[in-house]
Amino acid sequence: QVQLVQSGAEVKEPGASVKVSCKPSGYTFTDYWLHWVRQAPGQGLEWMGWIDPNSGATSSAQKFQGRVTMTRDTSIGTTYLELTALRSDDTAVYYCARGVVITDSRLFDYWGQGTLVTVSS
Amino acid sequence: DIQMTQSPSSLSASVGDRVTITCRASQSITNNLNWYQQKPGKAPKLLIYGASMLHGGVPFRFSGSGSGTAFTLTITSLQPEDFATYYCQQSYSFPRTFGQGTKVEI
Numbered sequence: 001q002v003q004l005v006q007s008g009a010e011v012k013e014p015g016a017s018v019k020v021s022c023k024p025s026g027y028t029f030t031d032y033w034l035h036w037v038r039q040a041p042g043q044g045l046e047w048m049g050w051i052d053p054n055s056g057a058t059s060s061a062q063k064f065q066g067r068v069t070m071t072r073d074t075s076i077g078t079t080y081l082e083l084t085a086l087r088s089d090d091t092a093v094y095y096c097a098r099g100v101v102i103t104d105s106r107l108f109d110y111w112g113q114g115t116l117v118t119v120s121s
Numbered sequence: 122d123i124q125m126t127q128s129p130s131s132l133s134a135s136v137g138d139r140v141t142i143t144c145r146a147s148q149s150i151t152n153n154l155n156w157y158q159q160k161p162g163k164a165p166k167l168l169i170y171g172a173s174m175l176h177g178g179v180p181f182r183f184s185g186s187g188s189g190t191a192f193t194l195t196i197t198s199l200q201p202e203d204f205a206t207y208y209c210q211q212s213y214s215f216p217r218t219f220g221q222g223t224k225v226e227i
Contacts (some may be wrong), residue, residue, distance in 0.1 A: 035217070037165075044208065044217070044219055044220070044221045044222045045159075045165065045208055045210070047216055047217040047218065047219070049127040059215065061215075061216040062216070093196065095127075095164055095165075097164075097165075102170060102171070102174070103153075103171065103174075104171075105152075105170045105171035105174065105212065106152065106165060106212035107167055107170040107171075107176075107212060108154045108155070108157075108165075108210075109167050109195075111164035111165055111166075111175070112164065113164060114164055
């Protein structure tokens with residue numbers, strides 16, 4: 001069965017960087033894009049960007065450009081989200097989600113369990 | 122960016138009730154609209170895609186309708202496990218955007 005397993009919780013100081021991993025299983029790693037979505041405490045969902053594990057191509061929301069890097073390691077079937085220059089308002093649960101196309105509809109069908117990143121001094 | 126607006130932000134309902142949640146897009150997204158359910162401490166779960174297509178394994182009491190800018194999620198005969206927060210999301214263009222969520226409470 002399809003699973004996306006993410007790395008554990010992180011606590012970082014303002015100005016630091018964090019790198020979250022997402023390791024899919026149950027399907028061919030390079031067949032589907034992976035997206036990153038975050039959720040601040042008590043708030044809604046915010047899309048951050050996508051990575052194509054096959055080509056390594058990425059795109060991120062303008063809000064995060066310059067601070068976010070999405071990469072993948074095909075040898076171990078894992079994708080990474082790195083966020084730099086952390087601020088207190090980056091405190092959130094970060095999710096990876098598999099993007100699929102079903103009859104021309106684009107959707108996120110499987111999600112990781114989430115990684116809590118806390119930014120605090 | 123396409124803005125997604127849900128209403129209401131929260132609602133109180135009872136088991137067996139029919140519940141309707143509305144989602145409006147700031148511009149036409151044709152039928153590129155998905156609905157997710159999220160329970161506390163859990164990742165979102167896909168319910169409906171393409172505005173009206175039920176994702177596999179999702180109970181038939183969930184249905185979606187609409188196109189263009191106006192969409193609805195309907196839950197007929199609300200069950201105890203349906204108390205959760207529901208989000209709409211457009212997949213018409215990037216950046217993908219979500220509604221602010223509708224919390225369904227007892």
